[in-house]
Amino acid sequence: EPEVTQTPSHQVTQMGQEVILRCVPISNHLYFYWYRQILGQKVEFLVSFYNNEISEKSEIFDDQFSVERPDGSNFTLKIRSTKLEDSAMYFCASSGDRGRSETQYFGPGTRLLVL
Amino acid sequence: AQSVTQLDSHVSVSEGTPVLLRCNYSSSYSPSLFWYVQHPNKGLQLLLKYTSAATLVKGINGFEAEFKKSETSFHLTKPSAHMSDAAEYFCVVRSQGNTDKLIFGTGTRLQVFP
Numbered sequence: 001e002p003e004v005t006q007t008p009s010h011q012v013t014q015m016g017q018e019v020i021l022r023c024v025p026i027s028n029h030l031y032f033y034w035y036r037q038i039l040g041q042k043v044e045f046l047v048s049f050y051n052n053e054i055s056e057k058s059e060i061f062d063d064q065f066s067v068e069r070p071d072g073s074n075f076t077l078k079i080r081s082t083k084l085e086d087s088a089m090y091f092c093a094s095s096g097d098r099g100r101s102e103t104q105y106f107g108p109g110t111r112l113l114v115l
Numbered sequence: 116a117q118s119v120t121q122l123d124s125h126v127s128v129s130e131g132t133p134v135l136l137r138c139n140y141s142s143s144y145s146p147s148l149f150w151y152v153q154h155p156n157k158g159l160q161l162l163l164k165y166t167s168a169a170t171l172v173k174g175i176n177g178f179e180a181e182f183k184k185s186e187t188s189f190h191l192t193k194p195s196a197h198m199s200d201a202a203e204y205f206c207v208v209r210s211q212g213n214t215d216k217l218i219f220g221t222g223t224r225l226q227v228f229p
Binding site (some may be wrong): 003004006009031033035042043044045048055056058091093095098101102103104105106107108109115 | 147149151156157158159160161166202205210214215216217218219220221222
């Protein structure tokens, strides 16, 4: 069964450093998402992406964040200058279409720790 | 605005006994509701979804959920728990309007004892 994959599974970085989290969505999917979960808190929506542009972003997704689909398979989340509060589990998801009945398929997550 | 409330942060059951994970939603229109499960070190896996068809929804691994508009509930049930059901369960609602944003509950950790 096709699945979303994410690399790395864990990343430790120093505050102020740039990190890139990578995702490979399901191959025929067109809609891509990032969510995050700070330890002990809810999973929160960050951004959705379609047709090489951001469709929607939350207020969390400020200028420090960017997303890109650099080739036909990868979807990346970049944090330019990490802060301590960026420590969280980051989930990538993809779906084949939009609409109320569509399922978003999630990857296993990348656990980011900012020191 | 849409929201979901998971009424229990932890639920413990014995293997072979029924499972009930409670979820109430708040929505000004007919919502799309989902249950996802997260096993340790795994991604969020869809268990089932309600999108305005049948109110009793059957999912994978013997789970089902019933949409009750009068009670604004979407509780997850399973007749007989298995050790492999131990995981974190999330009730999720799709945000209203021209958006695909999912709104998650706080999660319920299910423990299954032998």
